[in-house]
Amino acid sequence: MSTADIGLIGLAVMGSNLALNIAEKGYTVAVHNRTASRIDNFVAMATEQGLVGNVIAKADIAEFIASIKRPRSIIIMVKAGAPVDEMIEHLLPYLEEGDAIIECGNSLFTDTQRRFDYLKPKNIGYLGVGVSGGEEGARHGPSIMVGGSEQQWHNAEAVLTAIAAQFNGESCCAYLGEGGAGHFVKTIHNGIEYGDMQMIAEVYGVMRDGLGMSPGECADVFKEWNKGPLNSYLIEITGHVLAAIDEQTGQPLVELILDKAGQKGTGVWSAIAAQQMGVPATAIEGAVAARSISARKDERVAAEAIYGKPNRTKTEVTLAELEQALLAGKIVSYAQGFAVIAKASEENGWALPLATIAKIWRAGCIIRSRFLDQMSAAYAKGGNTNLLVVPDFVELMKEAHPSLRKVVAAGAVGEFPLVCLSAALSYFDSYRQAQGTANLIQGQRDFFGAHGFEIEGRGSNLHAKWPSTLEIAALKPVIGG
Secondary structure (H helix, E strand, O other): OOOEOEEEEOOOHHHHHHHHHHHHOOOOEEEEOOOHHHHHHHHHHHHHOOOHHHEEEOOOHHHHHHOEOOOOEEEEOOOOOHHHHHHHHHHHHHOOOOOEEEEOOOOOHHHHHHHHHHHHHHOOEEEEEEEEOHHHHHHHOOEEEEEEOHHHHHHHHHHHHHHOOEEOOEEOEEEEEOOOHHHHHHHHHHHHHHHHHHHHHHHHHHHHHHOOOOHHHHHHHHHHHOOOOOOEHHHHHHHHHHHOEOOOOOOEHHHOOOOOOOOOOHHHHHHHHHHHHOOOOHHHHHHHHHHHHHHOHHHHHHHHHHHOOOOOOOOOOOHHHHHHHHHHHHHHHHHHHHHHHHHHHHHHOOOOOHHHHHHHOOOOOOOOEOOHHHHHHHHHOOOOOOHHHOHHHHHHHHHHHHHHHHHHHHHHHHOOOOHHHHHHHHHHHHHOOOOOOHHHHHHHHHHHHOOOEEEOOOEEEEOOOOOOHHHHHHHOOOOOO
16 A cells, blocks of 8 residues: 655665654655664664554565555655666656656756656656755755756645744745756855855864964864854864864874865756856855865875975964954855846746745755845845845955955965965956956957957957057067167
8 A cells, every 4th residue: 555655765874864854844754775774773673662553674675666655755865976877767667647756966967867858758767856954954954955857846735844944934945947957056065065064173273373363262262153144054064173172192183184175066967057147156166276286195295395395474464353254255156146147047047036045045055154144135135146246245355355355464474375265356356346457358369260349339259450460570579689
């Protein structure tokens, strides 16, 4: 008898926690895993938490699918890439028209679009769902970004809405559009996350190397900042990370952790997507580059031996200025991320609701922060305006950017690498500059490639009569003459 409200395949950490979340919200979830021992472990976990009554565990795939109410919604939690395609083919013989596969991993949005297009003629729905919040979010309420078939979304809507994080009584789950829309938004979420984390790390570096602060002192500052305009999940956990003490040595744990940052690809995908659409996302690009540099530990050690240790002296930057600089950088990072989303919406015909995206990021996800509420309200008024010209954020930037400028200048003088904060400042200065320097670039492009240029009042695709190579050579002074 089909009694499960939804199915879930893949009982690793994220899958297990999502299944427990579903069961806790009062829905019956059928679970399956190719490795049967994981099913047993999950059932034991569900029993311990008093949730086993809402769990149907099946080691046989046919029995698992038969236990789910029609039209079936089946969440798959497998590694991105080929394993997803393999799972789709594994499930297809058992599915019926109207059923849906819900993929909740971090898949490349173009892969999701391809799978959506592949299954659509078969009348099998495909939802590419971005889930943010990590292990804890999966268990207690993540931010959920849904893309794919709208009909199949409605079939699973009650469950997905119920298990998402809640903010002021609103679910942090929304349907965003067809095909790869959900996974694209999750990708940009992760890109913004990269920038946010890198800027926080850069500010920590100034505290440590420019102000001579201990990890514990830094922790106290971040905990205090979390009470103000920087209030966010990442600022909150930074305080805890910096305060942690290694049990074996009694030393601050952060000082023992090797300074090599890992990455799984979503930041790179964000940067590539931005570049392909011609949208500047320098904070994301800077964060990806910074992680790549960090991974070259041996090269960095060798380079320091060649050039000597950085000549760092105590900086005159204050903690209040660091706080404002981080706020300004954070606003720029979000502005760039939402500009990429707006452009992708236009190019793919998704009509991505920026206000809704900001809303569902207010709780559950890694980049949740205080000003997402302001951002949502600003976008709710209509349009895809760059955040830097939205009145509320204009006022914030006017107050904060002088501090960002001072911190970046201090970094250059004091030899503190500020990859993301510098990129954010340069973007801000470029964006608000009516007269830039690209006129020279267009002149150069026309000189060597006849690419043309525009003169106001005269039209575009104009050309100049530049000197030829022979004429230039004739103008060169004779060496030794």
